[in-house]
Every structure is written in structure tokens, then in C-alpha cells.
Amino acid sequence: MDIYVCIKRVADTSEVDIEIDRTGLALTEDDFSYDINEWDNFAVEAALQLKEEHGGKVTALTVGIEDDEEVLRRALAMGCDEALHLSDPCFEGSDAWGIAQILSAALKGKPLDLLLFGTVSADEGAGQTGGFVAGLLDLPMVSLATSLKVNGSIATVSHEVEGGLERVRELDLPAVVTVQTGINEPRYVSIRGIRKVSGIEIPVSGVGDLGLDPNQVGASGARVKLEELFLPPQGQSAQMLEGSDDEIIDKLLDLLQENGGL
Amino acid sequence: MRDILVLIEDLIDAPAELAAAARCFGDVQTTAFVSGGTESEHQMLAGLFDCVKVAPAASDANWCAEFLCAQILPLLDSMQPHLVLMHHTNNGLDLAPLLAAKSDRPMLADCISLESRENGVSAVRTVFGGKVHARISATDSATGYFATVRSGAFSMPEDTATKSGSIVALPLIETAPRRRFIETITPEAGAVDITQSEILVAVGRGIDDEDNMEIVEELADALGAELACTRPVVDKGWLEKSRQVGTSGLTVKPKIYLTVGVSGSFQHLGGIKGGPFMVAINQDAAAPIFAAADVGIVGDLFDLVPLLEEKIRERKG
Numbered sequence: 082m083d084i085y086v087c088i089k090r091v092a093d094t095s096e097v098d099i100e101i102d103r104t105g106l107a108l109t110e111d112d113f114s115y116d117i118n119e120w121d122n123f124a125v126e127a128a129l130q131l132k133e134e135h136g137g138k139v140t141a142l143t144v145g146i147e148d149d150e151e152v153l154r155r156a157l158a159m160g161c162d163e164a165l166h167l168s169d170p171c172f173e174g175s176d177a178w179g180i181a182q183i184l185s186a187a188l189k190g191k192p193l194d195l196l197l198f199g200t201v202s203a204d205e206g207a208g209q210t211g212g213f214v215a216g217l218l219d220l221p222m223v224s225l226a227t228s229l230k231v232n233g234s235i236a237t238v239s240h241e242v243e244g245g246l247e248r249v250r251e252l253d254l255p256a257v258v259t260v261q262t263g264i265n266e267p268r269y270v271s272i273r274g275i276r277k278v279s280g281i282e283i284p285v286s287g288v289g290d291l292g293l294d295p296n297q298v299g300a301s302g303a304r305v306k307l308e309e310l311f312l313p314p315q316g317q318s319a320q321m322l323e324g325s326d327d328e329i330i331d332k333l334l335d336l337l338q339e340n341g342g343l
Numbered sequence: 344m345r346d347i348l349v350l351i352e353d354l355i356d357a358p359a360e361l362a363a364a365a366r367c368f369g370d371v372q373t374t375a376f377v378s379g380g381t382e383s384e385h386q387m388l389a390g391l392f393d394c395v396k397v398a399p400a401a402s403d404a405n406w407c408a409e410f411l412c413a414q415i416l417p418l419l420d421s422m423q424p425h426l427v428l429m430h431h432t433n434n435g436l437d438l439a440p441l442l443a444a445k446s447d448r449p450m451l452a453d454c455i456s457l458e459s460r461e462n463g464v465s466a467v468r469t470v471f472g473g474k475v476h477a478r479i480s481a482t483d484s485a486t487g488y489f490a491t492v493r494s495g496a497f498s499m500p501e502d503t504a505t506k507s508g509s510i511v512a513l514p515l516i517e518t519a520p521r522r523r524f525i526e527t528i529t530p531e532a533g534a535v536d537i538t539q540s541e542i543l544v545a546v547g548r549g550i551d552d553e554d555n556m557e558i559v560e561e562l563a564d565a566l567g568a569e570l571a572c573t574r575p576v577v578d579k580g581w582l583e584k585s586r587q588v589g590t591s592g593l594t595v596k597p598k599i600y601l602t603v604g605v606s607g608s609f610q611h612l613g614g615i616k617g618g619p620f621m622v623a624i625n626q627d628a629a630a631p632i633f634a635a636a637d638v639g640i641v642g643d644l645f646d647l648v649p650l651l652e653e654k655i656r657e658r659k660g
Contacts (some may be wrong), residue, residue: 204470
């Protein structure tokens with residue numbers, strides 16, 4: 082099986098103070114740590130488990146700047162066979178559609194059985210890229226996969242629908258599957274494992290290698306433009322309890338009691 | 344007059360929200376697309392939209408993005424609507440990007456507000472887990488636009504169902520689907536039914552480790568509450584799926600909802616109905632949960648939760 086998995090490096094903003102920079106279009110990135118997007122980590126693991134069962138090859142791809150190579154190296158350390166870094170100054174500022182154009186150009190004509198994505202990214206959270214690529218490559222797709230098995234030229238996928246239900250589908254390969262968290266237990270990547278793959282040269286493809294028109298991608302090709310970032314209005318926020326821990330908890334108990342919680 | 348095509352899902356009963364979202368575009372001609380459904384459902388839609396186009400149901404009567412694309416694409420060709428609208432739900436994630444790509448329309452995903460511009464569409468959406476809002480826009484598209492909207496973000500005024508739209512049957516477009524429905528799985532019922540609980544203690548990723556679950560179990564016990572949780576807690580196997588609240592889990596209607604280490608993603612908040620008295624304990628002052636809660640405490644949950652439990656037991660005697 083030839084499996085491709087598209088991954089993204091994202092900033093962990095869950096426990097840092099967020100500040101919007103002077104351009105109003107980006108965050109001040111001083112204290113961010115970066116890692117593979119959580120959903121994508123599950124997608125890599127899903128790809129590796131299929132390879133271990135059926136044989137074949139797993140290739141990890143990312144679109145991004147030089148620093149983004151670290152998620153490809155991480156994917157190699159997990160067990161991916163190859164990596165491809167799609168990087169070019171004129172990719173900068175691409176919207177999801179531009180990223181999908183770049184990925185589709187890189188994948189076109191490749192022998193491909195299964196193309197995996199994480200369902201959404203922790204930063205943008207739009208969940209578009211996988212579907213765009215499926216549309217551009219005219220492949221069948223299932224999103225939000227919670228299990229994935231392959232038998233011959235058919236994949237059996239269960240996926241989340243509304244109301245806590247799941248549905249089971251069959252897909253003719255080649256196909257696109259976007260993976261939900263919790264589908265598996267992604268293997269641990271040790272520092273030693275990363276060091277082992279540090280010498281591997283990861284090929285880089287740019288706009289010319291992919292046969293793309295530079296106006297199709299990057300900020301100039303973006304169909305959806307970011308106009309500004311802003312902090313959510315604090316209009317209807319919670320009554321914040323302050324003081325010593327004892328005072329806070331006493332106030333909370335009074336409020337719980339008033340609202341019938343004790 | 345501009346045309347807006349609204350795509351109605353099979354499981355979500357919120358077409359009025361889409362009608363409300365369409366109103367952001369002023370005086371427009373609205374058409375609802377639905378596959379299958381009953382006559383009374385079509386009548387209900389006709390009260391909300393100027394026209395209802397009814398495509399045959401998929402042979403397996405289930406949401407199938409490939410089947411729906413085949414039914415909707417010819418309609419887009421003939422109608423050339425200014426905008427296609429649907430909800431950013433699990434079904435929306437499945438269909439919208441695929442259809443936007445196939446119809447070559449710029450897509451604005453998961454919008455919480457929409458605005459018509461002279462030369463396009465602008466929207467506000469949340470990024471970085473809800474901590475930041477982004478204003479985005481798409482302009483000068485020759486093919487029209489596609490937007491998905493967050494459930495609950497648009498509400499309809501009282502005068503809702505006043506239209507008497509026409510109902511038109513669409514012919515079946517035959518497909519040889521490369522994606523086929525096998526079965527629907529209903530999750531196994533858990534030992535407790537949290538949808539019936541009046542008090543819930545909901546635990547999120549902030550609890551950090553399975554060993555720490557004990558402190559929230561003790562708190563729930565002291566309060567006489569059941570434990571609920573967010574998706575990451577189920578993913579890690581710390582609690583069973585039957586305790587997950589959210590759009591991919593259960594919908595609950597408690598009187599008191601006390602969250603511990605819950606950031607407040609819209610997927611989680613989407614499962615809390617009935618306007619409970621909501622308390623949030625989280626160490627991140629910027630967590631979106633504080634915009635949804637009635638009472639918030641920023642602090643170390645490992646100090647606060649055991650103290651709360653102790654004081655509850657004292658007060659209850």
C-alpha cells in the first residue's frame with residue numbers, strides 16, 4: 082500500500098498568554114512551543130498501523146517554512162518511510178485552498194492508495210484541507226474517522242456523525258480519510274528516535290518543481306483573506322471570583338447554594 | 344436579487360438558524376436544498392425559505408457526501424447562487440469542503456457572524472481554540488461563495504416561519520458511489536445516564552493525568568453529582584464515552600454544570616443545553632470557557648478542587 086499523510090506544525094497556545102502583534106494579522110510568538118498538530122499525529126499512527134499490517138510505504142508531507150521540517154523528522158522517527166517538504170517563499174500566506182493546491186500538485190500522478198489528514202488543525206480549526214484535496218483529486222472521502230481498516234482495494238471506516246452516533250462506510254481506494262483524535266494510541270517518539278533520523282536528507286519541492294503558477298498560491302492566490310485578528314469581546318463573561326483560595330471557595334459555595342447546587 | 348442556497352442536514356433540526364444567517368445578506372431569494380425527508384418537514388422548510396428543492400433520498404437514506412455532491416452540483420450550475428450556506432457540523436465537515444472545491448467557490452468555514460460586502464462576503468470565526476477571533480473575507484469571486492456557520496451562532500427572531508415557499512422535486516442524479524453506507528452504530532449505554540443528572544462535574548484536559556481523576560471523583564461524590572468530561576479525556580481512556588458531553592458526545596441539561604480544567608471548545612459547549620448555572624475552574628484566564636460560564640475561578644485546580652470538596656462536606660455536615 083502507498084499511504085500519504087499530510088501533517089502540519091502548529092503552535093501550542095493552550096497555556097500561554099496570547100498577544101496580537103502590531104500587524105493585527107499574527108500572534109506575538111515569543112513563548113510558543115511547536116509540535117505536530119494533534120489530529121495529524123493520530124493520522125500518522127493510523128498510516129503506520131496499516132503499513133505494519135499490509136506492507137507498503139508511508140510518506141509524510143507538509144507545506145511550510147524551513148522550521149516546519151521538524152514535524153517531518155518526527156514522522157520519520159515514528160516510522161514513516163519517506164518525507165516530502167513542500168516549501169517555497171511564494172507559498173507564504175497561502176490560505177487552505179492554496180495549501181490544497183500545493184498538496185494536490187505534489188500528489189498528482191503518484192501511486193496512491195490512501196491519503197490521510199487530521200480532521201482539523203489546532204490553530205485554524207476550519208477542517209477544510211482534506212476535503213479540498215479530495216475534491217481537487219476527485220477522490221472519495223470520509224471525515225472524522227474513528228476506525229480504519231483496509232481489505233484489498235476497499236477501506237472500511239467508521240466516522241462520527243451528529244448526536245454521538247457513528248456510521249460505518251466502505252470506500253473504494255484510492256481515497257481520502259480525515260482522522261479524528263482517539264482513533265488509536267500514537268506511539269511515543271523519543272529524543273533518541275529523532276536523533277536517529279537527523280541525518281536523513283528530506284527532499285524539498287518548490288513552486289517550480291510542482292508546476293504551479295506562483296499567483297495560484299501564497300498571499301496573492303489566497304481566496305480567503307485574513308483582515309484582522311482580535312481578542313473576543315469580553316461582553317458576557319463570567320463573574321470572576323478573586324481572593325485567597327479560602328475566600329474564593331466560600332464565595333463559590335454561597336453561589337452554588339443560591340442556585341440549588343448543595 | 345441575490346440567490347442563497349441553503350443545504351439542510353438530515354439530523355440537525357436547526358434550519359431556522361440558516362434562514363437567520365441568510366438574512367445577513369439583506370433582501371435575498373432563499374432556496375433550501377434537502378435530500379429526502381417527509382412532507383411535513385418540507386412544509387416546515389417552506390415556511391422559512393422562498394423555495395424548497397427536494398432531491399430524492401440516497402438509497403441508504405443516509406448522509407453521503409458523494410451522493411449529495413452529485414445531486415447539488417447541477418443545481419449550482421443552473422441556479423448560480425451568490426452564496427451556499429450550511430452548518431459547520433460533522434456532516435458539514437464531510438460535505439462542505441468537498442462541494443466547495445468541486446464548485447470552485449471560496450469557502451469561509453465555521454463562521455460565527457456573516458456580513459455582505461458589495462464585492463463579496465466577510466465573516467468572523469474563531470481560531471487558536473477560541474482564544475482569538477479572526478475577521479476574514481472573500482471578494483470578487485466569479486463563482487460565488489460558500490460559507491459554513493457554527494450551530495447556535497445565528498438565531499431567528501420570533502416572526503420566523505412566515506414564508507410560503509414553493510416545493511419543487513428534483514430528479515435523481517444517478518451515481519455509482521465510491522463511498523457506501525454500511526451501518527449506523529449507536530454508542531453503548533454507560534453505567535449512568537448523565538443526560539438525566541441535575542448536577543454535573545465536567546473534567547477536561549487540564550486534569551493532566553489519569554491519577555488526578557481521583558480529586559474530581561471525590562468532588563462529584565461530595566456534590567452528589569455525576570462526572571462528565573470533554574473529548575480529550577475519553578481519547579486518553581480516563582473516562583468512558585458515555586460521559587462525553589459535546590457535539591460528538593451527549594447533550595445534557597443539568598441545573599448545575601461545574602467544569603474543572605475545561606477550555607470550552609465550541610464542540611463541548613454545543614452539548615450543554617437548558618442554560619445551567621455554570622462554574623469554571625481553569626488556570627488559563629484566557630480560556631473561552633470563561634465567556635460561557637456564570638462564575639469563573641482562575642487558579643490551580645489541584646489546590647482548589649480538594650478544598651472545594653472539603654468545604655462542601657463541611658457545609659453538608
